[in-house]
Amino acid sequence: MKQTIYAFTIWLLFVPLLGGVGHAADTIRVGTTQPLTGKFKDFGEEQLRGIQMWVHDINARGSLLGKDVELVYYDDYSEASRSAMLYRQLIEKDKVDLLIGPYSSDITLEASSIAEQHNFPMVASAASAEKIWQRGYKNIFGTDVPAANYMTLAIDAAQQNGAKTFDLISSDGAFSIEVAIGVREELARRGLTLLMDEVYRLDQTDFSALAKKLTKSKGDVLLGATYLHDSLAISKALREIGHKGRKDMVALTVGPALREFGDEFGPAAEGIVGVVQWLRSVKKPGSQDFAYRYRLKYGYNPGVHAVIGYSAGQVLEAAVRLAESTDKDAVREQLGKLEFHSLFGTYKVDKTGRQVGKRNYLLQWQNDRRRLVAPPDVAERKLIYPRN
Numbered sequence: 001m002k003q004t005i006y007a008f009t010i011w012l013l014f015v016p017l018l019g020g021v022g023h024a025a026d027t028i029r030v031g032t033t034q035p036l037t038g039k040f041k042d043f044g045e046e047q048l049r050g051i052q053m054w055v056h057d058i059n060a061r062g063s064l065l066g067k068d069v070e071l072v073y074y075d076d077y078s079e080a081s082r083s084a085m086l087y088r089q090l091i092e093k094d095k096v097d098l099l100i101g102p103y104s105s106d107i108t109l110e111a112s113s114i115a116e117q118h119n120f121p122m123v124a125s126a127a128s129a130e131k132i133w134q135r136g137y138k139n140i141f142g143t144d145v146p147a148a149n150y151m152t153l154a155i156d157a158a159q160q161n162g163a164k165t166f167d168l169i170s171s172d173g174a175f176s177i178e179v180a181i182g183v184r185e186e187l188a189r190r191g192l193t194l195l196m197d198e199v200y201r202l203d204q205t206d207f208s209a210l211a212k213k214l215t216k217s218k219g220d221v222l223l224g225a226t227y228l229h230d231s232l233a234i235s236k237a238l239r240e241i242g243h244k245g246r247k248d249m250v251a252l253t254v255g256p257a258l259r260e261f262g263d264e265f266g267p268a269a270e271g272i273v274g275v276v277q278w279l280r281s282v283k284k285p286g287s288q289d290f291a292y293r294y295r296l297k298y299g300y301n302p303g304v305h306a307v308i309g310y311s312a313g314q315v316l317e318a319a320v321r322l323a324e325s326t327d328k329d330a331v332r333e334q335l336g337k338l339e340f341h342s343l344f345g346t347y348k349v350d351k352t353g354r355q356v357g358k359r360n361y362l363l364q365w366q367n368d369r370r371r372l373v374a375p376p377d378v379a380e381r382k383l384i385y386p387r388n
Contacts, residue, residue: 031096038078050309148182231255
């Protein structure tokens with residue numbers, strides 16, 4: 001079912017649509033697909049809510065180029081092929097004016113191919129695989145830190161605390177593959193030793209054998225290029241083995257940055273490090289205000305994916321305002337040269353559309369809370385490193 005969102009000055013009104021809708025001349029239509037069911041459901045729901053808040057805010061401020069903004073979205077079921085099909089429908093049948101990309105690198109790879117076929121600029125949301133920007137496309141613009149750079153800050157922190165040997169685990173998902181490539185290259189560049197390098201299937205659920213391998217490795221630090229489901233399962237497998245399964249430092253992508261990780265493990269999450277693109281405690285303009293308004297509307301604090309969705313809208317809005325038009329060529333030109341400070345962080349891309357302005361942060365679970373520990377200018381606490 002297709003849904004169109006009309007934003008009013010108080011809150012959003014959701015109107016389900018069963019058939020085609022004419023494109024009113026006084027509206028700007030923004031199209032997206034998000035995974036509202038399937039394995040990425042939790043992330044997709046948050047990201048969509050962020051986009052919806054942006055639509056609400058832009059209309060509450062009084063319009064974009066004198067027009068109301070209308071959001072047309074579909075559930076892509078966490079499936080890349082379905083997302084691609086739906087983006088074709090958004091462009092060809094729904095006649096949207098602007099596009100925001102879906103969640104995940106794997107889905108964005110296919111969805112952005114449809115945008116490229118139609119010469120239609122798309123602002124990517126939570127997608128960071130290098131492959132997306134290595135195809136020579138001119139219509140996909142990233143907002144997230146490139147996957148190859150995701151673990152640099154974690155390696156910095158470990159090395160500063162004396163770590164010399166590392167274990168690496170990663171899934172075969174597009175994001176994880178490229179995070180792992182970046183880790184291998186960074187460790188080699190620094191002359192650090194990679195003792196264990198294990199790749200598992202993205203749909204794998206049993207990690208008992210992998211946990212046993214990790215206990216036998218002498219690596220000082222475990223780095224995991226993970227999503228939420230696997231980071232939870234791996235951490236559970238390590239916990240069941242006991243303290244022998246713990247390293248001096250365990251740093252994982254995606255999972256530890258989310259409140260669900262602490263809810264699952266409680267005190268057992270203590271000390272685990274996560275790579276995160278945003279927390280409301282980051283000293284960024286608008287962070288506390290956004291978190292407050294999001295909490296009022298949805299009853300809980302926003303996760304990073306809500307911020308990514310909101311910020312993708314902000315970037316698109318900035319490009320349209322500078323272009324003074326929704327003309328595809330004009331918007332594409334602005335997205336390519338724009339430098340903009342969104343809620344998510346600095347937006348600035350290179351000639352391929354790859355993000356070069358954004359940086360990540362490092363958090364650690366301390367006393368049942370996610371505390372920023374790096375870089376120094378935003379750190380709330382010092383990293384607790386067991387050997388110290």
